[in-house]
Amino acid sequence: MTPEEWIRPAGLEAARAAQREIAARAEVQDRLPPAPALVAGVDCAGAARGGPDRVRAMAVLLGIAAPSQPRATSLAEGVPRFPYIPGFLGFREIPFVLEAVAKLPERPELILVDGHGTSHPRGCGIATHLGVVLDLPTVGVAKSILVGRVAGELGMEAGSTAPLVWKGRRIGTALRSRRGVQPLFISTGHRVSLETAVARVTEWLAGYRLPEPTRLADKLAGQARRAIERQASLLPE
């Protein structure tokens, strides 16, 4: 059901066209359980510098009952067909993220994605891309801005928020997840309103800058990368 161009476009022009189509299908209204109890976090690790280009996608499934005790984790890895180009991150990582999510034993009710959702030049960051392809609710949790600027003052206290604005449009929310740290940039991915996105991210914070699903995915992806490259370095030449 998903056009091949949405996953593996022939080039940058095809990729741009795919993003416009995906963005047109993204839903920015709530269409998810009122209280998601099964949430996944996804993140990718790259290769050691100088090493061959690789992507390792980690998906972590968490239950609301034990927020720091993964119910399952899954890893997918391979050689990306896209280099990293700002605005086109999805095409580099999504083949592996899709595989990792598919290998989870249960379908999450919500996915927190490391990166932007609609706070993107064409309204199609990786969170939106993933959400539309899987038809699952997704939220973008980025650590820095791709486009736009924070409007007004963002307080230094945990929980402070301020609008992320671009071209006169509200595209996301800057969230100070801990006192004094650099803010997170939250945006709608698919089937989640911006208000709900911020609320869900906030409730999954556990004293760290990143919400648990994304924080654990990030940590485990890094561990997997090091483990894989460590054994590779031990192979006979």
Add this chain to the structure above:
DNA sequence: GCGACAG
């Protein structure tokens, strides 16, 4: 043309 630029 110049600067900006998720991971």
Add this chain to the structure above:
DNA sequence: ATCTTGTCGC
């Protein structure tokens, strides 16, 4: 994303 020790703050 990745590299990488010490150091600052709660």
